[in-house]
Amino acid sequence: MVTRALDVVLLGPPGAGKGTQAKRVAATFNLLHISTGDLLREEVGKGTELGGLAASYMQKGELVPDDLVAKMLVTRLHSQQSLAGCVFDGYPRTRVQADLLDGLLAELGRRVDVAVYLDVPDDEVVARLGGRRSCPSCGAVYHVLTQPPARDMWCDVCGSALVVREDDREEVIRQRLSVYRAHTEPLLELYEARGVLKRVPGQGAPEEVFARLADAVRGGSQR
Numbered sequence: 503m504v505t506r507a508l509d510v511v512l513l514g515p516p517g518a519g520k521g522t523q524a525k526r527v528a529a530t531f532n533l534l535h536i537s538t539g540d541l542l543r544e545e546v547g548k549g550t551e552l553g554g555l556a557a558s559y560m561q562k563g564e565l566v567p568d569d570l571v572a573k574m575l576v577t578r579l580h581s582q583q584s585l586a587g588c589v590f591d592g593y594p595r596t597r598v599q600a601d602l603l604d605g606l607l608a609e610l611g612r613r614v615d616v617a618v619y620l621d622v623p624d625d626e627v628v629a630r631l632g633g634r635r636s637c638p639s640c641g642a643v644y645h646v647l648t649q650p651p652a653r654d655m656w657c658d659v660c661g662s663a664l665v666v667r668e669d670d671r672e673e674v675i676r677q678r679l680s681v682y683r684a685h686t687e688p689l690l691e692l693y694e695a696r697g698v699l700k701r702v703p704g705q706g707a708p709e710e711v712f713a714r715l716a717d718a719v720r721g722g723s724q725r
């Protein structure tokens with residue numbers, strides 16, 4: 503039983519399974535799931551000014567500028583202060599973002615308790631993202647081979663038509679991987695130096711990966 507706020511960062515390349523696992527972590531540990539990718543896609547879907555700016559970066563597999571993502575994150579974090587903590591999925595992705603997150607959590611008397619790195623090789627990432635189907639209405643995520651919906655191209659949860667994300671084309675996936683290596687992978691060293699990094703093999707069935715991840719999170723909550 504978690505008695506103080508628990509803040510978990512999920513790190514890993516595109517397609518590592520961060521979103522799939524973050525939902526489970528949030529439900530199991532009663533945490534708020536904050537996915538900056540989902541928040542950005544919501545802004546794009548609503549046609550806001552921020553969404554318009556973000557879309558041009560996302561379509562190319564580039565990072566959205568730190569200040570745009572920061573505004574969205576602050577709003578989300580401050581709207582949900584009473585919860586037991588957060589699982590951050592896709593944030594931070596740069597050193598600037600990591601520093602900002604530390605500052606925001608410190609204002610709330612919290613810190614990053616555990617940073618989990620989901621380790622998945624590049625060829626598996628490309629296979630996973632090539633077969634991903636996403637629900638634009640409720641955010642549910644499927645895979646045509648490993649987690650197919652009951653009815654081809656229709657969401658099991660809300661019945662909406664599933665889509666292939668625009669950034670799941672192979673050339674954009676390669677670019678996202680290269681951006682990940684350049685900007686986000688160095689954060690592993692940062693969290694390792696603080697003693698909060700847990701490396702979790704991301705291959706195997708989602709349930710198996712979750713069992714490893716949950717152990718890592720429990721370890722982090724006891725620090």
Ligand code: AP5
Pocket residue numbers: 514515516517518519520521522523538539540542559560561563564565566567568571591592593594595599630631633634635643644645646648649669678704705706707708711
């Ligand atoms: P975002 O949506 O965060 O994309 P990402 O980090 O590239 O991660 P993905 O959502 O592609 O993959 P995932 O790791 O969540 O895997 P999933 O669980 O879906 O960001 C998109 C864009 O927004 C970025 O490129 C950037 O432009 C912008 N952005 C977002 N955050 C930003 C930030 N902080 N700063 C700046 N820009 C930002 O799984 C993938 C597939 O694999 C699914 O089909 C799933 O069913 C399947 N799968 C999952 N687990 C398994 C398993 N164990 N075995 C087999 N298949 C599995």
